[in-house]
Amino acid sequence: MSTKTRPKPQRDRHQEILETASRVITEKGLAETRIQDIAEACGVSPGLILYYFGSKDRLLVEALTYANDQFYLQTARELRKMPSARNRLQRAIELTVPGYLPEYNLLDEWALWLEIWVRALRDPEIAKEREGLDRRWAQFIAEVIRYGRQTGEFPQNGHDADDLGLQFSAMTDGLAIQVLLNDTVMTPQRMYDICTDWARMLIGLEQ
Secondary structure, three states, X not given: OOOOOOOOOOOOHHHHHHHHHHHHHHHHXXXXXXXXXXXXXXXXXXXXXXXXXXXXXXXXXXXXXXXXXXXXXXXXXXXXXXXXXXXXXXHHHHOOOOOOOOOOOHHHHHHHHHHHHHHHOOOHHHHHHHHXXXXXXXXXXXXHHHHHHXXXXXXXXXXXXXXXXXXXXXXHHHHHHHXXXXXXXXXXXXXXXHHHHHXXXXXXXXX
């Protein structure tokens, strides 16, 4: 009996455009990214991109969400391999400091976030997306804290985990802006030390 080779399924074009758009946005920044840039990088026409997304703003919002989803998936996979809650929290701190980990392109990613915050001031759709992404990171930290309390590594009588997650998110946002602006006092190492001290005092992280 003869068998026919099944053709390989074509890669989802919508997904491919999102991947390319997230890369182009990181390289060029939100303000400088054009539909034409993404189309050329993806090897499609600008019309096809508009067919899938309807507008540049919709594409930008979806691309930012996609990039953020990938970050969380990669981070979650990495942290799940760490049985220690302390190690998980320490790694989460490392991943928030621009320029601290040379193997990660955190400076570009944080610069992109700074653009998102500025644009969110006048774009309700991006403002809504920005809020959701910030809440997600705060919840992520809260889950690490709860895990540490379940394992007995963090004290049970500390502050509410959700409140600590919000504090951590707000603190790292503010410190990261100073690092991005090359503040002479707020170096990546200084930001890392402050975040670690905060975790030690409020959560029970031990070195």
